[in-house]
Amino acid sequence: MYHSVIPVTGDHDPIVVEGNQPTHILIFNAGPSTIQAKVWNEWSGKLRGSYSENSDEANLNLELRPGNQKVVQGSLIRLSDKDNNQNDKFKFAAVGVRFLYDSYYE
Numbered sequence: 001m002y003h004s005v006i007p008v009t010g011d012h013d014p015i016v017v018e019g020n021q022p023t024h025i026l027i028f029n030a031g032p033s034t035i036q037a038k039v040w041n042e043w044s045g046k047l048r049g050s051y052s053e054n055s056d057e058a059n060l061n062l063e064l065r066p067g068n069q070k071v072v073q074g075s076l077i078r079l080s081d082k083d084n085n086q087n088d089k090f091k092f093a094a095v096g097v098r099f100l101y102d103s104y105y106e
Contacts, residue, residue, distance in 0.1 A: 002096035024101040031066025043076035
């Protein structure tokens, strides 16, 4: 069972995890579109009125095609529609997320 089922569309890039500590999650793409998971190892959020101390570029960019699942760990994990330069009829994916380990509970 998944803790959350999240829609991902061309204009909706949901954040799955955001915090100071890394969290392990399982991501399953039920499709029909291909998605990309962007993972930052460290994320401090807004510090002193600016996000500039955080990296603009993700540490990992993972492609998940329909039916794929991956386990990732990160402090910030965001999902987006993978632009594969095809005229896809469906620009939508349903993504299941299961939290495997959260260091907050140590």
